[in-house]
Amino acid sequence: MTSILRLRQLEALLAVANHGSMTVAASELGISQPAVSRLLSDLAKEVGFAVYDRKDGQIVPTQEACFLLPSIRQVLELMQRIADVSHEITKRRAGHIRVACLPGFATSHLPDVVATFLKERPGVSMTIEPDRPERILEWMIGEQYDFGITDGFAGHPSLESSSVEIRTVCVFPRGHRLAGRDVVAPADLLEEKIIHSRRDSEFFGRLSSAFQDAHVALNSHIEVRQFTAACELVCRGAGVSVVSELDAVQFRERGLDFRPFLPRTPHVLSLVRPLLSRPSMITAEFMTSFLKSLNPYLECYPDTGL
Structure with missing residues (x-):
């Protein structure tokens, strides 16, 4: 078999096998009955054997086609899963975010930010790895994490960073x-x-x-x-x-x-990420949410003349 089978051909065979009727299969697929017949005819040419017989007024898959049906179901379920996940990613409701942070952040401010963010995005998962600044720098240079929260960052050519001053x-x-x-x-x-x-x-x-x-x-x-x-x-x-x-x-x-x-x-926080690795849409959204969470702590100090 040198050519590539088309998903629509597989959908047609599965629909006919499920319903025993080209008319019902056509209705399910939203196409005409001749179109279903043509898809099955093309499929038979591709695989090199007949894929259905007529028996007692019904369309039934051949024995050879029956061997294909479990794999066809798996393929179509996988394709649907890919379509569903793609939709979730587009809507920022799926994905995985890897965050490296200072140890104190892992037990103080960050948990509230993460919990709120994930509550609205049940398909998103996250890895949080706390460690000292030197280790965070190594991880970010090696692109092992998507986003880093550290301090004392002096800059690095392979990393993009922004600094915020916390009261x-x-x-x-x-x-x-x-x-x-x-x-x-x-x-x-x-x-x-x-x-x-x-x-x-x-x-x-x-x-x-x-x-x-x-x-x-x-x-x-x-x-x-x-x-x-x-x-x-x-x-x-x-x-x-x-x-x-x-x-x-x-x-x-x-x-x-x-x-x-x-x-x-002020305590200067540095938010860093790999320069050459474009952040995923969900990572970029989390970074924005995290920055927004810092706003209450960036307010001006009381005006005392000091």
């Missing part, structure tokens, strides 16, 4: 004396034990500069990698911290309170 706040246990302030500045933390991010992080560099510029010593107490870890420690009375408001809001119901920190010391 930071000073977090403290509920009932703390700092709750009486509208904003918190380094001078307000002179006697406080400070829980802060790693000393080699860009954010700690900016925070340290804010204290130096205010001529206030930063009373380092505990050094952590993640803002969520800092919030956990603050909830337990181990000190106070300056963290992204994205993380702070997750701990409100656990006895943590916070106020804007001044001078402005």
